[in-house]
Amino acid sequence: MAMVYDAITNAIGGTKRITDSVALVQRQADSLKNLTNQGTNNPIVVPDSVRNLMINSEFGALSGLAQGQITEPTLENEVFKITFSSKGGRIKNVLLKEHFKIYTDSLRKDTKLPLYLFEDIKNRFEYIIPTATAKGKISTEDLYFTPSVSGNQLVMRASVDANTFIEQKYVIGKGFDIDYEAQLKGLGVVANPNIKTVQLNVENYLDLLEKNDTYERSYSYQRYKIEGETSDYLGATGSDREELNKKPITWISHANQFFNTSFLSQGAGFKSAVLESEGYDRSSNDLKKVVSKIELPFSGGEAALKMKIFIGPNDFNLLKSYKIGLEDVVDYGGSILGTINRWAIRPIFDFLQGIFGNAATCILLLTLIVKALLYPLSYKQLRSQAKTTALKPEIDKLKVKLKDDQQQVQVETMKLYNEFGVNPLGGCLPTLLQMPIWMAFVPIFSCFDRFSPKRFFMGNRPHGL
Template structure:
């Protein structure tokens, strides 16, 4: 290892650091103005105590103890805005507005929401009655940086607003003003409507042209440290992400698996999504630019954790004719597709239903059908079973085609084995004769793969469907107490990598069903596939997969939603039943054999594709023979 030496750059660094420390000591020496401010401290504390007992007719105010030191400092530093620090509202008091689904507390200090409780939903702890709180205990901030005319920088989160609560019909209207004078202020306006998770929010200014530098935009920063609300922290964290809409309907998100940053233009909304709950800031006047950042706070999924992500969004607010005027909205509530979609503001994109055809299947087929079934008043577990039965019935023709192809291949297996033995020293000839056999028999060896490919969109759509179904949250079925999370039947005294520290029963049942399904389908199919020289033995590979696939699913789904495992267990069990019915009562191997023999006697016109493949093989065979002669 090279020994570190003190070079010129290090010496310069030490000198600069020493200079900065000396300057800080000098700068922190009380000035005459600060001493004067300290003398006013007792007056401010007295005003703060009076504010605690002050009650208004229009506001429900909850008063927290005021920090007199901060109040005094604010009065000394805010210049024109020091007017606010001398008002009775210059305390950490909060005003509460509430409807049947949402309870909010807005602080005088900073003028932003310091508590957002989604009513009617509890956290993940068993037998817990702790409500889901998206915001609490200072995990969020909403701050506008004010650049004053005298070149100072102030932050609204440290300043005091004056609240006024009124009503407009059934709506609760809370107006908070950060005052620089009687007619000079920055204003936040909240409007909460009955039974709505969405509230109106406005930012406007009046008379600040001489107080704040309006030549450039003000920097707004919204930050949220997301609390864990679900049983499986790894599962919740996988779907906790920052989503945003930009440039007339485009949407994007930050990578949920790692720390990530991005920026966009013409942003119309930003969502801090916490899997099954979300916070959204929307604007009518698009933000010209916005920067986004997501920090992953789950360092070790084996350990319990309080937070999952730390989201930050930075937005410039532009002045127009010397004033701010933004009409916006806040949403605090479930990440429920139906609720978000009803707002008709493209908020359904916040729910990850898949892209392309997968999202289309979920939006226009699975969500409406499952909603119809679950609306019958039955348990959600039974609803999943009925939904699965319906999907399998619709897919039964594909299952029939797949099994029919496998049955034909099974009938041809003895003849294929003969060809393999006859031409074992001539792979090209063996392939040619095998294709001729398929052609004469009227059998397409790829027919068994096509049904599987047709089912892939369904498989992937369902894989996205169940994690996004808010209705499954904390709904029980049999031993599962929450269909949106894992169904633990036994807690292990240790942790197994990639598996976890608990045993879920539905994934075990689903894995067993998958094993028997693959045994029935893949087993016969791979035995009929000829092995080509220089190519891997697909039969051996598929035989291995019969055992590996269920084990992989067991590990993968142990921490997933039990509703998804329930679906795969029921789905594969039904498929096995359908295939047994097809095998024993519909498709008869002796009839298939007779049909194949009849097809062999018929002259069948060679397709262009078959002709081209035959010619290519013949050319390859001729080239190989020519090389041997040389």
């Protein structure tokens, strides 16, 4: 009996000590939070024992992955260089080798700067894992991964043991895309068994690249394509939100005027997602914040994802080569204007650029070609105007002769028109028919990066650098 009593007493005492320790940690954490909220400038030193208890409370069995050193491995090819961060195991930035920015200082002196995408320090690429820990979730942004580079492949692995790990693999080829795979294994040791999904949260702050940001703001948005449907997008101005959960999602794209970062589903694909966008005013260095929250099945502490990540220019032919409608990211305009741009003006321009190379020469020749194609309409317009001018004296005589009967004037005027083959609409109708074609030039010149001189993007300050 004495032995049983001692065992029970020790158990109760042990439980009480654990409870007291957790309570102490919570009180100290609250105290630290309160001091921070009070804006104190005094440095706060947290004892290692308390810090370890706080980490254990938040990360549970993954607490060993919550501390480490940050390293920045790279992968590169002829068109871009990708820098990764071992904290979070994610892309830190992407340098485009064929594009640049120009920084104009207060003395109007231009300086050539490298052009980075997906580089904002506020960006996030994280898996939100539902847990039974004190915080209720663990973000891979807070975990340290071990990188392993082999040729054109990088593996980021955060491992507790051989059966409990998070692995992200990146493989690049010769183009602007990345083959990406993620595996979450054995996370049942920390996972909340009542939640059956894990979330991939991507937050991308689209930075200013152009000195004149009017068009850039209008063409910065989040576009997506649902399987079997035409692509759609969130509002280009202001804030917007869309829940996609009825059909699989083919791709999601974060696009600005000349570049895009797109996520192309593969294998099981994206079953559901929540897309959000938030616009900023001109006082901000960011044009817009776009967020994609992709839900993945999470069962038995395991989840997997396979996709391509495209990070590069809005090149219609390049995007079209993926054969999934990704070329819709290039905003050539809607309705008839977009159709004219995609299938008439763009092919002609591509043909001319293949011969001459210089964009200015191509634009001049394109204008002359379109003018020649529209000549029949212009000729009819001029001919109708000439006939109307020739008949004006006769019409004036009718107006004097029949000045008291306006209806009869109209009847006699129409007789003259019919006799000499004059169409009353011949002057304005050809002009109206030409207008959509000339109006189509505006969006195509605004969104095509090849129209930017020497592929330089002008800024009055080095945004995002």
